[in-house]
Every structure is written in C-alpha cells, then in structure tokens.
Amino acid sequence: MARVPDMTTADLKPEDRDLLTRDIALHRALTNSPNAARAFSGLGRFIRHTSVLDPRLRELAILQVGWLARSAYEWSHHVKIGFDFGVTEADIHALIAESEGGESALEPLARLVLLAARECHAGPGVSAATFERLRAHFDNERLVDLVLTISFYCAVVRVLASLDIRVEPDYQPYLDRFPLPA
Numbered sequence: 001m002a003r004v005p006d007m008t009t010a011d012l013k014p015e016d017r018d019l020l021t022r023d024i025a026l027h028r029a030l031t032n033s034p035n036a037a038r039a040f041s042g043l044g045r046f047i048r049h050t051s052v053l054d055p056r057l058r059e060l061a062i063l064q065v066g067w068l069a070r071s072a073y074e075w076s077h078h079v080k081i082g083f084d085f086g087v088t089e090a091d092i093h094a095l096i097a098e099s100e101g102g103e104s105a106l107e108p109l110a111r112l113v114l115l116a117a118r119e120c121h122a123g124p125g126v127s128a129a130t131f132e133r134l135r136a137h138f139d140n141e142r143l144v145d146l147v148l149t150i151s152f153y154c155a156v157v158r159v160l161a162s163l164d165i166r167v168e169p170d171y172q173p174y175l176d177r178f179p180l181p182a
Contacts, residue, residue: 003164007031026073029163040159043152048081053145055085057113060095061146062153063087064117067099069157070180076171079178092178109137113146120150 006028009017016034019041020027030037051058059082066074079092094104098114106114112133116126126134126147134143159165167175 002029002166003162004029004032024077025165025168026160029165030159043148044156047145047149047152051145051149053142053149056082056087056091057110057146058149059085059087060091060110061113061117061150063092063095064099064114065121065150065153065157067095067180068118068121069154069161071157071160072167072175072180073160073165073171074153074157075178075180076167076175079174080171096178112137116146117150120147121154126150 002025005011006025007020008028009020012019012031012034016031016038019031019034019037027037027041030040047058059078062078063075063082065071066078079087082092091106091110094106094110095114097104098106098111099118104111112130116130116134119126119130131143134146138146
C-alpha cells in the first residue's frame with residue numbers, strides 16, 4: 001500500500017474530482033494534495049498530448065528511465081503506453097540490451113535518445129557531446145521537449161518510490177512479460 005491514502009472522487013472537493021479522471025494508483029496518491037496533483041498532471045499531459053517529440057522516441061526515453069530506476073510502476077505503465085505509441089517488443093528487448101552495454105538493432109536516433117536518458121538519469125544531465133549529436137536530428141523545440149520529458153520522468157520515478165506506489169493488477173502482465181532485473 002502507498003504511504004499516503006488512496007483518494008477517491010468522494011474524498012475530493014467537486015472542483016478537484018477531475019484529477020481522478022484517469023483513476024490510477026499514482027493519481028489516487030497525488031490527490032492528497034490537489035494543487036500538486038494538478039501541476040504534476042499538467043506537465044504529464046503536455047508530454048503525452050502536446051509535445052512535438054516523436055511519440056515512440058518519447059516512450060523509449062521514458063522506458064529507459066523506468067528501467068534504470070528499477071521502477072516497476074513506471075516500467076509497466078509505459079510498456080503498455082509505449083505499445084500504444086509504436087514501441088515494439090523488439091524495441092523493448094533492444095532497450096534492455098543497450099542498458100546493459102550490449103548491441104541492438106535500434107536505429108541510431110533511438111540509441112542516441114536512450115543514451116541521453118541514461119546520462120540524464122545518472123546526473124547531472126545530458127552531456128554536451130550527446131546534446132550536440134541530438135542537435136543534428138532535432139530542432140530546439142524537440143530538444144527542449146526531450147530534455148523535459150526525460151527530466152520529468154526522472155522525477156516521477158522518485159515520487160513513485162518515495163510514496164511507495166504499487167503496480168495495479170491491470171499493469172502486472174506487462175511487468176511479468178518484461179521483468180526488471182533483481
């Protein structure tokens with residue numbers, strides 16, 4: 001169980017009930033602070049629905065962060081979401097191989113996005129060399145969107161761990177299919 005109560009729409013003021021439109025464990029925990037939940041969800045919605053970054057590359061970057069953080073919640077949720085945005089099973093196996101220092105059949109741009117996510121996760125951010133390599137593929141708007149996406153999900157995995165948010169039963173099959181290392 002999470003370290004804070006699971007909120008329901010009945011627990012919230014009428015003006016905050018929209019915060020549980022997507023009724024997932026993370027949102028039920030965050031709505032203990034409706035203003036924080038609204039700010040958090042706003043950036044998440046921008047990343048998923050408004051960012052100009054290619055959605056498959058976005059999901060690969062998020063999955064890389066989830067894998068590195070060993071975040072079962074983030075990993076399982078974004079395996080499912082990734083499939084909805086063009087990530088394939090082969091992409092996931094390639095991401096795992098890349099994470100372990102192996103070779104993969106991923107195209108060079110996807111490998112570069114994964115490298116940027118690994119560097120940002122390790123801190124303090126994407127290296128100057130990797131950023132310059134990304135510049136050859138992305139305009140400034142896409143560069144900012146990529147860095148913001150990676151950085152936001154580095155924060156998300158820390159929120160998930162700190163609040164001890166558990167994987168919901170609907171997402172467990174994705175974790176079973178692509179388990180995180182012990």
